[in-house]
Amino acid sequence: MKYFSTNDRTHTVSLQEAVIQGLAPDQGLYMPESIPVLSPSLIQRMREMSFREIGYEVIAALFSEDLSVEQIRDLVDHTLQFDAPLVQIEEHVFSLELFHGPTLAFKDFGARFCSKLMSLLLDKQQVKVLVATSGDTGSAVANGFFGVEGVEVVILYPSGKVSELQEKQFTTLGGNVTALEVDGVFDDCQRMVKEAFLDPALKGKMLLTSANSINIARWIPQCLYYFYAVSRLPEGHGKIAFSVPSGNFGNIAAGMLAERAGLPIEVFVAATNVNKVVPAYLEGHPFAPKPSIQTISNSMDVGNPSNFYRLLALYGGDEAMLRDKVKGYFYSDSQTSEAMKAVRKSTGYTMDPHGAVAYLGLKDFMASQEEPYEGIFLETAHPGKFRDVVEETLDESLDMPSRLMDFMKGEKKSIPIANDYQAFREFLLQSV
Template structure:
């Protein structure tokens, strides 16, 4: 698999290099030189989740890893389902929260861990990532207690749900969690600064586990195919997919699935009031505003990292950006939608509710709607309980960590402090 740096097209790397390196020069994202296209989609959809995903990922990786290696990696990573649930006629929820940390990022985090193990040269690695909630837990659990790998996770202090925080800030060992006095965009900016420091990168073997890393993004392609495989064949030609969007990795993966042959009719980018992309699609002007804290905190992102990949894909495929529908939803609207879904017999949380709200508003006659549910409602227990006047039972993974003490340190939004921390972790 050959990839190039979107910001510096002269930088070309292999899959192994991209996985180990994370980001390219000038903080550029890596993008595949070519994408495989499947012309036997119905045959592919008839296979099991693991078998199909192995074929998709092996086609992407190419001859760097054998099909047998890739299959073994997928078997280890995808040990849980991605079911669709019918919410009402012609509208289905794609549930991506059945993994160990109850969020869609389990797919990408676990496949990245397998990928890094497969391409590692045996040297010590320090993974640095920023999280707005779910990435941290998925990465922490995927890499927990792995030899020669330290993980440093930055998150905005007081701006993720208490249960999200408990799920990844209670592990210890090689997992180091840091509450930053700032928002998610500040955490993300610190990560980018670290990757721009070439001496630091070399010194500590720096890598990223955000959806910056191509292996995470590749894994997410697979559950779009899985969702289609569960739809009746008669419903597969008019499918509209609504994606709750923060850092835009999930939507990027869906568009890649379409580019590889999955017949998705159109996509909807659904955001909360941090609506940089919807405004950009309306006006053509990229004008991020200060990030606003919302009840859908995993989407509280004003400068989404993966947007350049979407623009690159649209350009290389000759698509028009206008193909993307969009919508922004307030906290009040998402709360009302959680109630509406509950009345339909479906328990949801604010992120999935935002995707449903925009989908239901825009779905046309004859279309089949699919909205992504990216986290278990119990991860946002305080918010959902207040909206529904309920008491959601905690699933076992959350119940286990809820009573454990937090192990996080705190840090100002300051790069020199981060450098000291990273060097300390790498020297232990």
Template sequence: MRYYSTNNRSKYVSLHDAVVNGLAEDRGLYMPEKINRLPEEFFKNIDKMSFQEISFEVAKAFFSDDVDEKSLKDIVYDTLSFDCPVKKVCDDIWTLELFHGPTLAFKDVGARFMARLLEYFIRQEAHQIVNVLVATSGDTGSAVANGFLGVDGIHVYVLYPKGKVSKIQECQFTTLGRNITAIEIDGVFDDCQSLVKSAFMDGDLNKHMKLTSANSINVARFLPQAFYYFNAYARMKANGLAENLVMCVPSGNFGNITAGLFAREMGLPIRRFIAANNANNIFYNYLKTGVYEPKPSVQTIANAMDVGDPSNFARIYDLYNGSHDKISSIISGATYTDDEIKAAVKQCYKDNGYILDPHGACGYQALKDNLKKGETGVFCETAHPAKFKDTIENIINTEIEIPQRLSNFMKGKKQTVELSNKFDDFKTFLLGQ
């Protein structure tokens, strides 16, 4: 499979180059030259297949031309050492719990898959050390850091905005050491993302070290998230509820929902999608007006969605050839303030006994507000509520038990490098590595 840049459809690279380089030379995001549709027989039997079996078939549609079947199966099965169950919350609303991986966040699958795929390419060729740059507004950093921890030939630099991620999220990537370096940026997430993109375009840095990204701008990070949507459909089909299925996705950088849209293009019968935003409502406004206007992000309690210029909008735009009519016919939007998020968490717990995290609360409320008669809705619950312990406990007045996996991280010593949001400072630091 070849890949092209969203800024240049005429120039193609291999999967190896798309993964190892992360971002195209022209700052575009890589897209596969085609999206293979899966056979009808697959969908007829999908409810009888395991998460791993489903995901392997999906992975073959993207990666089998470039990775031998045995290695690809090993990568998929190693990545999915846990399940993502679908649970009923109320009436016609269900949740797909994506937080059962090592860091209790949905990004574990994409991060681990990319780590294994990159390791595969490093073994195949005599690569120099590959340096992974990742910007995080919360869960990406922990998922990537833990997915790549101890992988030979790879060093990870996690950039995060100072004081704008939860303490539990922060300790998941600042206490690891080894081949993980946490960089605390005096700014917001968009500054971190800009630093990463600028590093890829800098000639001096690229001569000095091999750089790639593990944000959802990397095809190996976002494509595996399509597994989730096939699994959701399979589990809902097993419950006899696959007709008129609506997927609602809490959205920040839009990698997760983009993977869902790819799944739909592969033949997955999802009726439509809802992109649930917090107060960073850039995509919501685009759906309403047809005009995409990035703006500085604002801090919210759903911090992993605090993104003012979602990178993966470029992929959505490319996927539908820039047609606002087509995009808005498949995706609707919703946006919620902190107060509305808190109200959703409180009401859901009171009515259903289900504890939401702030991001899942956006998805839940979007379905409550937008689900139509005859539809069944599934929202992605993207992180365990304990990762936002203080916030959620203050809302529901109930103590949340911290899972052992999270409490283990909290015992470690914080190790960070503090930098400004100026690219020259970041460049100087990397040149010294």
């Protein structure tokens, strides 16, 4: 399988090159040259399969040209060591809980797959993994790569704009994980990482790659839980709508990859906070990145989502088709808080702020349709990861998982750095 750049389809590379480079030289994102389509009969049989068995089938379809059967099984076994239960909270409304991994966020799936695949492809090379995070990516990647031989992880995060618990999850590990606390916003962190990939002076001295969703090794495996969720819907269900809380838009792009591979999803809801660049585009406006705005759903505080161009590529650049398949909604902090309170009161279910945004988008979409849908919204992080916001909103104490509280006991170790690429560049050069 070859992988092309979203900026130039004629630029293609191997799986190893795509994973290790992370970002194409022209700043495009890599995409598989072709997407295999699974048969309807196989998708139907997934109802009888375990999560791992589904994973073997999907990953084999995508990677069998480059990896052996044993490698594929190792990858899936390493990745899918925890469940992603589908929980019904209202009639026709289900929460897909993606927070049962080690850092209690959906990015555990992609981070574990990415670290294992890199270890298979590195062939004893030494690599620096650069990561920009608005919260959960940093914790998932830090824990997924912690102690992996031949890999040094450098995490850039915006000072004061991630929750204390998220920060503790990637600043207390030490070892091969270094956290840089940037005086800026997430988009600044992402920009600095991209500049490093394109810096010829750095390329001559070190091997750089990324474990953000711009890397196919982080992005592609997220399609697995879409297949799993559909397989767990009640038999005889109607049309399916997925609502995805969206910041950098990698998660929804992975769902669209699953749909392109044959999964019967009728529509996607791109639900965001007031950082509404993509919802505005879906309403017919030009794609116009803007400075991000801080909200209580901070993992979605992204004003220039990198994966937007993957959305277009998945539909062959057809903007009309993309706008028909994906519906955009955005919500204020007050609307998010009200949804958290209302659902807690009516159903007893506790949502984190990101899941609440996705729930609102799903409900608004379903209310606009004449025919019934089975709606699935993604609950991407445990509410405890946003404890202060959730407890203040609900006016009650959360029962915190012990593994979350264990992170809080660690000592924060981070290096303050200016919102300036030259400062980041100097740090990388000094670390050689």
